[in-house]
Amino acid sequence: MSCSLIQKYNVAGPRYTSYPTVPYWDETSFSLLHWKQSLKRAFDESNQSEGISLYIHLPFCESLCTFCGCHKKVTKRHEMEQPYIQAVLKEWDLYCQLLEEKPIIKEIHLGGGTPTFFSVEHLQQLIQGILLKADIADDYEFSFEGHPNNTTREHLQALYDLGFRRVSYGVQDYNQAVQKAIHRIQPFEHVQQVTQWAREIGYTSISHDLVFGLPFQTLADVLNTIDLTKSLMPDRLAFYSYAHVPWIKGNGQRGFKDQDVPKDDVKRTLYEEGKKQLLAHGYHEIGMDHFALSKDGMYQSFQAGTLHRNFMGYTSSKTQVMIGLGVSSISDSWYSFAQNEKNLDAYYACLENNQIPVVKGHVLSTEDLKIRKHILNLMCTFQTSWSDQAMDFVEREQVIQQLAEMQQDGLVQIQKDHIVITQQGKPFVRNICMAFDLHLKRRKPETQIFSMTI
Template sequence: MQQVKSLIQKYNVPGPRYTSYPTVPYWDEPSFSLEAWKQTLKRSFDESNRSEGISLYIHLPFCESLCTFCGCHKKVTKKHEMEQPYIQAVLKEWLLYCQLLEDTPVIKEIHLGGGTPTFFSPEHLTQLIQGILSKAEVAPQHEFSFEGHPNNTTREHLQALYDLGFRRVSYGVQDYNERVQKAIHRIQPYENVERVTQWAREIGYTSISHDLVFGLPFQSLDDVLQTIDQTKRLMPDRLAFYSYAHVPWIKGNGQRGFKDADVPKDDMKRQCYEEGKKHLLAHGYHEIGMDHFALPSDAMHQAFQQGALHRNFMGYTASKTQVMIGLGVSSISDSWYSFAQNEKQLEDYYARLALDEIPVYRGHILSNEDLIIRKHILNLMCGFETSWNEPASHFPELPQVLEQLTEMQQDGLLEISADTLQVTEQGKPFVRNICMAFDLHLKRKMPENRIFSMTI
């Protein structure tokens, strides 16, 4: 345990979570334009639509109350009359994309995120998905998923989305301790989670996921382990078990419902992870990627075993699509050759659509170097290994990268052979640090201010 503590102290530094490479702070916005985004999107779409389909992420930003642990883009309101105008706006954005792409999109994945997707009524969610699908084909092998709030997800929500082809639902649990729930302004008894989990199973959902968070204010090791033991009673098919990102200097008052001193410190957070992971493994879950666990029967675990796991702005997915279009305010799209983010303010988003413009306001065109490094980081994040036995996977700085990783190798976090890097079991919690060694943007220009959460 002493060795683990020393490694934590050594490697617990601010670092990206690598949902993209380059990470958002390093997007080269001066070289980006809406026209460049359209061109790269059309190129990628033409290359991949018929062979593998596309993914859609739809951001539904409204929440009735603010959860103070949340780092997502949201708008807190109790005005449900905002639902219909927003759905019409998203459908308008989708129409603009369909007109741009010309060929009929083949949809392989849809994910509804937020905010709180179940803020919207089942009728409005039905209207949204039917509107999307009316201009598309659905791939024979597809996965439609959504994030449900245990307190307001109704059986009608689950049935309506199931009838539209949704088979996966993710519930945000965080922690079952009432004091922790009060601190993060997210009161939801175990009974609420149990009810919506059972409803999903009864209706026929094939993959149910729970999100658990460690490092929350006032949270103890016992709280984490008890939450995991309660979770075992429901046995969700997959789990996200991740560290709370305490970044109040970015998120402002949204993460100031408690004092910094109330948040567990480095050693405690690492112990929560290590002991929590042991509990999850003992309960039959398998580690399949950074912060993610699944039962052997789940498609995510099978994708990991087959080397098909993928990671993008939707998180981990069981299959890859070259094109991911983000619809809705603040959504991020990925054409593989470029990233593009929508307007972050609702009023700006609506205004751009009123002008018949795709509401993108910033992005990044990936260079050849970016594409090579992105592939290495994806390999590490999705399979805990990468190799450079093909010319296309080599870049001039590779020797310096490997030299920088020598110390991590000496610490037992990874093994390097002639053309392969393999993350060890001990090194899996430090995969973000390993990816940072490949991150040339980060090396060339360290942020002047702290913008990343701690890696541990």
């Protein structure tokens, strides 16, 4: 990839797990009542035809990983587990009362934090409590994030028995100097053990998360990590760019100096060479930063044009409704977004008052919905079209003008009524989506609020 293109397009920009992005939510026109009405409308439209997704945020971690951008609470007090499980089940009960009709669950994802911080018994209590008030779709997919250092065979077996068939392990990098810098000491043998256990038990999709651009990370480190990963052959991989945002995460990303972090063309080389290695090992590129074997459901979804993206990232299970349970979780009805209280005590207080713990959100306008669809198309299929009048929008010509320079640089092909991202343009998909981001155009941030795109 041209270094000049990297220098030109390496700007701060969103990752587009939503549109509008969270900093551009209009909280003044949002209320809990708006969210309830929006959710009920979407649920009534889609529950019987496609079911719903649940994202359950389990925020506790025993130690702080300095690369992490997730909302978490660092503690070794496992007595916090039971009150939290009870609170999440109370929140689910409030939603079930609102929805009235029995939900059909198509997807459950346990994220964190560290879901495997919780005991087997408490995870069983959580999932059994959720399923007690719901039906399960025929084509359901249940998944969870497992920490290789504390995921036990008992965890894997218990969740498998409850219907989980996909597990994702955070690997990051196997170099000890890098692991020390990010405070995530995790030997290859631990990852090997939990991957083998999952296979023996019967999990059909095992994923590893790798990160490039970490402090002190070299090209040799990335290639070695990928080669070790290949020896375990997970079904899918996320190969994420480390988001260096110490101004947001405070001391959490200050265990090293800015100059210790690979940047610009050096960082991009880590991705490009890593990608070549992954492709040589039989993985296929899926959307942005994801790879999968041909047998995996994500690859098949990408091939079929049904890949979806939401606050959980890429998923092969599209639903219009995604309910986020737990502290800081974000919900999505397609027509609006809603985020829960981030403070644990405030989250508990809402539930004690029988109130769904939503603290902020955004109601999407007609324009928002059109742009959201275009960005979703670009992120999932690398193309979008306005041949359907319903997908046209007032500022389309200005967007096309902005994309003209990207076409000259070989990143996109602009046709009469659609655009296609080229092979060379795929690494710049965030920049291309930014051309459609009308909120970002109208109110550029005065300070840096997003990570760099490259």
